[in-house]
Amino acid sequence: MSVITEEFLCARCARHQKTCCQETDIFVTLGDVQRIAEHTEHTGRSDFSEFRSASDPVYLDQDDDPTWQQHVFRSDGTRRVLRQQPNRDCTFLGERGCVLPLETRPLICRLYPFDYTDAGVKPEPAGGCPVQLLRPAQVLLETLEMRFDDAHRWHEQLYRELQQG
Numbered sequence: 001m002s003v004i005t006e007e008f009l010c011a012r013c014a015r016h017q018k019t020c021c022q023e024t025d026i027f028v029t030l031g032d033v034q035r036i037a038e039h040t041e042h043t044g045r046s047d048f049s050e051f052r053s054a055s056d057p058v059y060l061d062q063d064d065d066p067t068w069q070q071h072v073f074r075s076d077g078t079r080r081v082l083r084q085q086p087n088r089d090c091t092f093l094g095e096r097g098c099v100l101p102l103e104t105r106p107l108i109c110r111l112y113p114f115d116y117t118d119a120g121v122k123p124e125p126a127g128g129c130p131v132q133l134l135r136p137a138q139v140l141l142e143t144l145e146m147r148f149d150d151a152h153r154w155h156e157q158l159y160r161e162l163q164q165g
């Protein structure tokens with residue numbers, strides 16, 4: 001008897017569109033940088049982040065999140081983000097997705113596609129995921145195995161760390 005297993009949505013996404021690990025500015029807190037540096041220490045990689053201006057004006061639209069606006073952007077408009085490959089893929093994107101363990105990934109990567117501001121995590125996800133690829137009756141966050149209790153914990157950590165510098 002054959003067992004039909006369903007391909008994970010992110011794998012289908014990668015065949016249909018640019019994923020969230022491509023052409024995306026990934027802000028990293030100092031905590032993110034330290035966790036990634038500890039993980040990549042044996043590889044000698046230390047050049048995974050840089051200060052860069054927003055690649056898309058949408059990143060500047062933070063009117064609903066004064067904490068983000070105040071603590072993420074420097075006076076010259078740049079912020080600390082992951083470096084990208086020449087094709088704008090994240091440098092941690094491997095053939096089978098992110099090469100970093102979940103607890104080492106930048107907090108904003110762990111949270112996506114949850115939508116949030118400094119006030120908290122919103123009940124509805126952010127746009128960007130290919131919801132048209134969901135099967136009937138599938139719900140995005142459940143299909144991606146994203147849990148609200150994880151999101152609340154990571155959100156709290158993200159806003160604590162970004163206010164630390």
Ligand code: SF4
Nearest residue numbers: 010013019020128129
């Ligand atoms: S989280 Fe969403 S945008 Fe990112 S790879 Fe998965 S389906 Fe695609």
Ligand code: SF4
Nearest residue numbers: 021090092093098109
């Ligand atoms: S760190 Fe990992 S999850 Fe985040 S953008 Fe890069 S490849 Fe994707």
